[in-house]
Amino acid sequence: MSKFAPTPNDKFAFGIWGIQNRGRDPFGDATRPAVSAIDAIRGLAERGCYGFEFHDNDLWPIDATPAARDAVLRDVRKVMADTGIKATMATTNCFYHPVFKDGAFTSTDPAVRLYATQKVMRCLDVAAELGAGVYVFWGGREGVEVDVAKDPITTAGWFRDALNFLCEYVLTQGYDIKFSLEPKPNEPRGDLYLPTVGSMLAFIGTLDNPEMVGVNPETAHIKMAGLNPYHEFAQALDAGKLLDVHLNGQKPLRYDQDLSFGSDDLREAFLTIKLLKDHDYSGTIGFDAHPYRTESDPWDFVERNLRTAKILMDKVRQFNENRQIQDLLAELHGAHPELADMTKKYSSATATKLKNLELDPDHLAARRLPLERLDQLFTELLLGVL
Ligand code: GLT
Ligand code: MN
Secondary structure (H helix, E strand, O other), rough: HHHHHHHHHHHHEEEHHHHHHHOOOOOOOOOOOOOOOOHHHHHHHHHHOEEEEEEHHOOOOOOOHHHHHHHHHHHHHHHHHOOEEEEEEEOOOOOHHHHHOOOOOOOHHHHHHHHHHHHHHHHHHHHHHHHOOOEEOOOOEEEEEHHOOOOOOHHHHHHHHHHHHHHHHHHHOOOOOEEEEEEOOOOOOOOEEOOOOOHHHHOOOOOOOOHHHOOOOOOHHHHHOOOOOOHHHHHHHHHHEEOOOOOOOOOOOOOOOOOOOOOOOOOHHHHHHHHHHHOOOOOOOEEEOOOOOOOOOHHHHHHHHHHHHHHHHHHHHHHHOOOHHHHHHHHOOOOHHHOOOOOOOOOOOHHHHHOOOOOOOHHHHHHOOOOHHHHHHHHHHHHOOO
């Protein structure tokens, strides 16, 4: 049991909104009692979490007076000091209040766009004060049902202007904060803008300060689009833009389920952890999920997410050390080593050499690839019999 007990060195973090989730869905009311933000943060610390993630309005209500907000922040700083837990990621709730019903930064009303920008600035001040180094933008209302109403190039321009302005705010305040954009294909809007990691990466390249903006991919959002989380996380990592992750579970192409990590697809969960470990991802490992509606409190749910991740870390170690698997991988990757780096650097001599190289496609196609065996070894490793 204790072998898989999480410690702060694992750099696990949880969005407190998942702990505070009371089981409401579009068809039914709350099924469990409220958990205060402070109890959520303390409970995470007690279970070995390194950090917590929060929205402004997870901590203080949207209509809180500055004095009420400061009182909450005093309590937050106290629980952080008492337990050592860190605020690793902050974000703004720009989706719950009706003011955002047709978008925050992509609203047609400039006053709504400014209200969203002001809300972010105020929460950025708190994020800096609590030491959160990553600030996420999840555009829950940044989308449409009626596409004739808005030109997506115009809306992208509004979002770009807001991010450029907010980057300058962070820079001039001297905050040590990076922005991280979280893509999602749909829900709650019919279509959300910038639905995938690839769209976010392309968009970041159009900003004034692209070096201070990255991506925060989430397993469930990727699977809602029918895409492969391993590949999506990898693309962000390869671009040097993986600032934060939201791990969870999701059946493909369905409503947003936010299931526990690994509960729907252990292979994908393994591959996600393997990617983060093999490539020395140094950010926090954030979980963004919520308990089943049938749970009476969030703690079995929290513990299982952390435990699954720890067990998968151990499985990754076993995979990387397993002789049979590594021999098969070496065989798979061992073809024609003398050709492997031929196009690494261009020269006209290499171009001529390549043009004249004898490569027989029928001969190459005849190569035996032991993928069934490899996949079965992987299955047996996960099943614990290898
Ligand atoms: C919301 C959403 C998440 C985002 C959060 C950040 S809130 O619950 O489903 O994926 O990460 O705003
Ligand atoms: Mn998320």
